[in-house]
C-alpha cells in the first residue's frame with residue numbers, strides 16, 4: 374500500500390438473488406457489478422459516472438458498509454470495510470434532514486454521541502455553518518430553507534463528524550441548474566479547504582469532469598470500470614468560463630464518447 378492510498382477496490386463483485394420468471398418460486402443470480410478494481414488516493418476528488426443501472430448506488434452502499442461484496446473487498450487505509458463507520462460520511466440526493474431540528478441542530482446532531490462537550494458542539498456548528506455560507510440561517514428549520522440550502526446543511530452535517538471520506542450520491546440532482554453550479558463550486562472550495570477524500574456519484578458528464586480529478590466511467594450489464602479518465606484542469610474555481618477551457622472540452626468529449634460508444638457500435642447505420 375502506498376502512503377497516498379486511501380481506498381482500494383479489489384475485485385469487487387456484487388450479485389443479488391432475483392426472481393426467476395421462467396420457473397415458479399425459484400430465484401436466479403443477477404450480477405450488479407463485476408470485478409471492480411481501482412485505488413483512490415488520500416485527498417483525491419473522484420467522480421463516478423455511468424448510465425442508469427450500472428451499479429453506482431450499489432458501489433456506494435458497499436463503500437458505506439451497508440452491504441457486503443459477494444466477492445472481493447474494499448479497503449480503507451488497508452482495513453477491510455465490514456460495516457458502517459464514522460470514518461465515512463454520506464450525502465444523498467434527498468436531503469435527509471431532521472425536519473424538527475434547525476440548520477444548526479441538524480449539523481450538531483450526533484456530536485454529542487461522539488463525546489464532544491456542548492461548548493465544542495457550538496464551535497463546530499458555527500464553523501460548519503460558516504463553511505457552507507449559512508451562518509445567518511442557523512435557526513431556520515428545513516422547510517424554511519431552499520433546496521440548495523438544505524443540501525448545504527446536509528454537507529455540513531456530514532463534515533461535522535470529521536469523516537476521512539465523504540461519499541456523495543447525486544447530491545445536486547434535484548436542484549435547478551444555477552443552484553447546482555453554485556454548489557459545485559462551493560463543494561470544490563470546501564474540498565480544497567478540508568482536504569477530504571471525496572467520492573461523488575453523478576449522471577452528469579459536465580459535473581463529473583468539472584469536479585473530478587479523475588472520472589471513473591462505468592459501463593453496465595454488469596457494472597464495471599470502462600476507463601478512468603484523468604482530468605488535468607487547473608484553476609477550476611478561478612476560470613469563469615471553465616466549460617470553454619480546451620482541457621474541459623477534451624475531457625468532456627472523452628467521457629461522452631466512452632458512455633455513448635456502445636450505442637454507436639450497436640447501431641445499424
Ligand SMILES: Nc1ncnc2c1ncn2[C@@H]1O[C@H](COP(=O)(O)OP(=O)(O)OP(=O)(O)O)[C@@H](O)[C@H]1O
Pocket residue numbers: 389390391403404405423424425426427428429430431432
Ligand atoms: N437489492 C437488489 N436486488 C436486486 N437487484 C438489485 C438490487 N439493488 C440493485 N439491483 C440491481 O443492480 C443494478 C445496479 O443498481 P444501482 O441502483 O446500483 O444502479 P445505479 O447505477 O445507481 O442506477 P441509477 O443511476 O438509476 O440510480 C440494477 O440493475 C438494479 O436493478
